[in-house]
Amino acid sequence: MVSNTPSLRVATASNPLNCAILISGSGSGMEAMLLHQQQVNCLHTTSVVISNKPDVLGIKRAESLGTPVEVVELPTNIEGSARRLAHEASIEQILHNYSVELIILSGYMRLLSPEFVTRWEGQIVNIHPSLLPDFPGAHAHRDVIAAGAKKSGCSVHYVDSGMDTGQVIAQYEVAVLPNDNETTLSAKIKQLEHKLYPMVIDAIASGDFSNLPGN
Amino acid sequence: MVSNTPSLRVATASNPLNCAILISGSGSGMEAMLLHQQQVNCLHTTSVVISNKPDVLGIKRAESLGTPVEVVELPTNIEGSARRLAHEASIEQILHNYSVELIILSGYMRLLSPEFVTRWEGQIVNIHPSLLPDFPGAHAHRDVIAAGAKKSGCSVHYVDSGMDTGQVIAQYEVAVLPNDNETTLSAKIKQLEHKLYPMVIDAIASGDFSNLPGN
Numbered sequence: 001m002v003s004n005t006p007s008l009r010v011a012t013a014s015n016p017l018n019c020a021i022l023i024s025g026s027g028s029g030m031e032a033m034l035l036h037q038q039q040v041n042c043l044h045t046t047s048v049v050i051s052n053k054p055d056v057l058g059i060k061r062a063e064s065l066g067t068p069v070e071v072v073e074l075p076t077n078i079e080g081s082a083r084r085l086a087h088e089a090s091i092e093q094i095l096h097n098y099s100v101e102l103i104i105l106s107g108y109m110r111l112l113s114p115e116f117v118t119r120w121e122g123q124i125v126n127i128h129p130s131l132l133p134d135f136p137g138a139h140a141h142r143d144v145i146a147a148g149a150k151k152s153g154c155s156v157h158y159v160d161s162g163m164d165t166g167q168v169i170a171q172y173e174v175a176v177l178p179n180d181n182e183t184t185l186s187a188k189i190k191q192l193e194h195k196l197y198p199m200v201i202d203a204i205a206s207g208d209f210s211n212l213p214g215n
Numbered sequence: 216m217v218s219n220t221p222s223l224r225v226a227t228a229s230n231p232l233n234c235a236i237l238i239s240g241s242g243s244g245m246e247a248m249l250l251h252q253q254q255v256n257c258l259h260t261t262s263v264v265i266s267n268k269p270d271v272l273g274i275k276r277a278e279s280l281g282t283p284v285e286v287v288e289l290p291t292n293i294e295g296s297a298r299r300l301a302h303e304a305s306i307e308q309i310l311h312n313y314s315v316e317l318i319i320l321s322g323y324m325r326l327l328s329p330e331f332v333t334r335w336e337g338q339i340v341n342i343h344p345s346l347l348p349d350f351p352g353a354h355a356h357r358d359v360i361a362a363g364a365k366k367s368g369c370s371v372h373y374v375d376s377g378m379d380t381g382q383v384i385a386q387y388e389v390a391v392l393p394n395d396n397e398t399t400l401s402a403k404i405k406q407l408e409h410k411l412y413p414m415v416i417d418a419i420a421s422g423d424f425s426n427l428p429g430n
Contacts, residue, residue, distance in 0.1 A: 039428060064392060064395055175280075177279060213255065
């Protein structure tokens with residue numbers, strides 16, 4: 001059972017938890033979160049969406065929901081580890097400008113540095129399309145099918161410096177049927193992701209984790 | 216405020232409300248419902264999906280979630296009003312075979328006859344992509360954009376013999392922004408639909424409507 005994170009206050013509807021959502025692509029999960037937040041009495045809000053890619057669909061989706069978007073591309077004029085640090089410094093500047101309290105990774109396809117993750121410990125969450133600790137990494141559905149697993153699902157977890165290794169907060173599961181392929185499995189789990197992630201951020205904002213599935 | 220329907224019992228996790236979902240197309244809302252129902256402690260289940268169209272994506276999606284599908288096409292060898300009655304009689308036979316208690320219309324594109332609706336009064340629900348009673352009909356998003364409405368959303372309602380005229384049970388709303396078009400508006404509202412409809416069926420199954428939005 002996961003309990004509250006010491007780094008975070010308990011939010012209220014009049015003073016909601018201030019989030020940033022980091023994306024790299026289509027932003028369907030981000031869209032589900034923003035729509036959830038725009039309903040009455042939600043305890044969290046997103047003040048900025050940050051994309052590390054220009055021209056992705058997620059940018060248009062965020063704008064269509066009235067949320068500011070900042071594009072922070074990996075700098076091209078710097079080499080080696082300084083490149084990642086400069087990129088993360090730019091992101092961190094935006095997070096501070098917007099007084100962000102919680103970072104929501106939603107299809108963000110870059111691994112954050114241990115230094116960044118340590119500074120934001122307990123304040124970064126991610127969603128991954130498998131029943132972690134099984135099938136981490138960028139090809140979860142393919143790996144699930146290849147392994148012949150009978151069930152899969154999605155997991156929301158705190159982020160540490162590994163890939164999909166942080167503490168799991170909640171999970172939804174779904175059966176993998178004999179006629180499932182990567183496409184059908186991905187579609188089913190995407191729907192569960194859109195539901196689970198807002199529920200988990202509700203729990204983080206309220207400090208009440210008792211109604212989350214899978215823990 | 217909507218209260219419980221006299222036609223329906225209060226369900227339990229061990230004896231969940233037995234639903235049929237009627238579709239005509241891609242079945243994304245049906246998929247969201249089936250996934251919701253497959254989670255622990257849900258008070259409703261779907262024993263059969265009925266499609267009036269063959270070869271639609273929704274059929275594959277239902278099968279991929281392990282739910283039986285029956286295709287009931289409009290008969291081609293009967294003319295006039297007898298045609299609709301024969302079609303509905305075939306559907307009704309299936310509903311009885313599966314001991315269905317609640318009919319969930321999910322993108323079902325045929326209007327049901329007054330006789331059918333009367334027999335199932337309080338036991339048929341539909342979801343419509345607008346803030347009913349505004350913008351009923353098959354082109355809600357187009358009509359909302361054309362009217363310059365500042366907000367839209369989705370509504371779950373009991374079905375009567377009119378088109379989108381039954382009592383509204385719950386609604387989610389979303390802002391229509393100046394840069395919205397039919398496509399962006401449809402995408403936003405679709406996400407809200409996937410969330411609202413399972414919540415409403417939860418309420419119907421439990422008899423507790425107190426936490427629904429918009430009523």
